[in-house]
Amino acid sequence: MILKGGAPVPASRRAVKIVLYAFLLLLCTLLQMSLLPAWRVAGVHPLWLPVLAVMIAVREGERLGLGFGLAAGLLCDLLLPRSEGFFTVFLMAAGLLAGALCEHVLTRGFVAALLWSLAVFAAMDVLFFVLFYLLPGRAGWGALVSVALPETLFSVTSGLWLYLPVKGIHRIAG
Amino acid sequence: MKWIRRHKTLAVAGIAALLVLAMAVASLFASGRVSPASDLLGGLMRPLQTLMNRLAGGVGGFWGYVYEYEGLLDEVGELRLRLARAEAEIRRLEKAGEENERLLELLGIHQKRPDFQFVPADIIQRDMSNWARIFTLDKGAADGVKVGDCVISAEGYMVGRVSAAGRTWCEVVTVIDTDMAAGAIVDRTSLTAAARGSFEMMQKDRLSLIHLRPDVDLMIGDLVLTSGIGGVLPGDVPIGRVADVRQERDGMSAVAELTPLADLDRLRVCYIVIGFDGASGEEEGGEMP
Numbered sequence A: 001m002i003l004k005g006g007a008p009v010p011a012s013r014r015a016v017k018i019v020l021y022a023f024l025l026l027l028c029t030l031l032q033m034s035l036l037p038a039w040r041v042a043g044v045h046p047l048w049l050p051v052l053a054v055m056i057a058v059r060e061g062e063r064l065g066l067g068f069g070l071a072a073g074l075l076c077d078l079l080l081p082r083s084e085g086f087f088t089v090f091l092m093a094a095g096l097l098a099g100a101l102c103e104h105v106l107t108r109g110f111v112a113a114l115l116w117s118l119a120v121f122a123a124m125d126v127l128f129f130v131l132f133y134l135l136p137g138r139a140g141w142g143a144l145v146s147v148a149l150p151e152t153l154f155s156v157t158s159g160l161w162l163y164l165p166v167k168g169i170h171r172i173a174g
Numbered sequence B: 001m002k003w004i005r006r007h008k009t010l011a012v013a014g015i016a017a018l019l020v021l022a023m024a025v026a027s028l029f030a031s032g033r034v035s036p037a038s039d040l041l042g043g044l045m046r047p048l049q050t051l052m053n054r055l056a057g058g059v060g061g062f063w064g065y066v067y068e069y070e071g072l073l074d075e076v077g078e079l080r081l082r083l084a085r086a087e088a089e090i091r092r093l094e095k096a097g098e099e100n101e102r103l104l105e106l107l108g109i110h111q112k113r114p115d116f117q118f119v120p121a122d123i124i125q126r127d128m129s130n131w132a133r134i135f136t137l138d139k140g141a142a143d144g145v146k147v148g149d150c151v152i153s154a155e156g157y158m159v160g161r162v163s164a165a166g167r168t169w170c171e172v173v174t175v176i177d178t179d180m181a182a183g184a185i186v187d188r189t190s191l192t193a194a195a196r197g198s199f200e201m202m203q204k205d206r207l208s209l210i211h212l213r214p215d216v217d218l219m220i221g222d223l224v225l226t227s228g229i230g231g232v233l234p235g236d237v238p239i240g241r242v243a244d245v246r247q248e249r250d251g252m253s254a255v256a257e258l259t260p261l262a263d264l265d266r267l268r269v270c271y272i273v274i275g276f277d278g279a280s281g282e283e284e285g286g287e288m289p
Helices: A012-035 A048-062 A062-079 A086-104 A112-134 A142-158 A160-173 B003-006 B008-030 B035-112
Strands: B117-126 B134-137 B150-152 B158-166 B170-174 B181-186 B192-196 B207-212 B224-225 B238-247 B254-260 B269-276
Touching: A012 A048, A012 A062, A012 A160, A048 A062, A048 A086, A048 A112, A048 A142, A048 A160, A062 A086, A086 A112, A112 A142, A112 B150, A142 A160, B003 B008, B035 B117, B035 B269, B134 B158, B134 B269, B181 B238, B207 B238
Parallel strands: none
Antiparallel strands: B117 B134, B117 B269, B134 B170, B150 B158, B150 B269, B158 B170, B181 B192, B181 B224, B192 B207, B207 B254, B224 B238, B238 B254
16 A cells, blocks of 8 residues: 555554454444444434444545455344345445545545445445345335435434544555 | 678668668558559559550560461462352342243233233333334244244234344334234224334324224224234234324324333233144245334
């Protein structure tokens, strides 16, 4: 990995960074399994794992974006029923895309993290709904308004705090 | 005087002997009273005695500590062992208590529904999604569980239906999930209808009673049971109570909202009905509608 100035990041610091991000992902997973399902607004509870994956991708670029998108996606597929590997594929691709664009083209600040989180979450929910509910004829478009919209808004707004530890780890570990 | 000067030691010893003799004689006649000399001596000696006593106690304690250390270690080991045994006993009793509670529940359901054959199962995972309300239970095809089986709570209320069955696990769609569909009957009026889940209702933790006539005779609080028509699900299993009745937008039909009787958020143990009187057996190995 190369910094903006061109100086290579030592492998040990990169390892520390990966361990810290993995710890944050684990913490998020534990929260997702314990407290978050009980925190309901407009009938939905927040889902923070995709938000965390996007924020890591925005700060760290395509490699870690791909890796942590894959990890967060796997965890989502383990925790959420009827997903058939959807989250793994989607979040891996989203992490790679967001990471690559933020690394080479766009900015890496808070606003970018917020907009990317909203875009990725909304796209994920729409695609999930179309593939698993609309196309099999299990639900109509109304579900987008009753589930996808509140879930996207609630998850992203309540998960914005994740930007702080991600930024902190990025700074500490270089 | 010369003799005294020459024999000082003998003189002092003699005087001392005389004094001791005098004190002994005085004590003989004192009859329990303390002589002034003894009192004075005792007063002078008391602090010294106290100090000596404390020193002796300290030294004795130290030697006791040194000599008894091994014994204390043995005693600590013994106490730890007894504590571990007591804790194991408490755990065993707690487990026995839980088992007893479960058996009592089982007995209750057996008494209520003697026609049911069921398997108790623990909830091992709850879905974390906003798109479904699904449980995973720790019993599967190896225990006789099959797709479509009705799942009830300890109180006998409907929890849901088995939607997928592995060898040692099964997935249950709860009564408020969008895949829920069951024939229902209103207990008070014997009106039959279809109970279904929907996204709109799922957000409220409710399900709907659909295809009702606009002038349907329903009251808030009416009990809704499974109809058992077709023999797919057992009949007379309480699903929920009517919480609201409203007209559909087209005005041609009405919909009732049902609040499930089973407390889905607090459930830990479920009972899978693997057989009942009048079962059609059509669901065996098949897909749930």
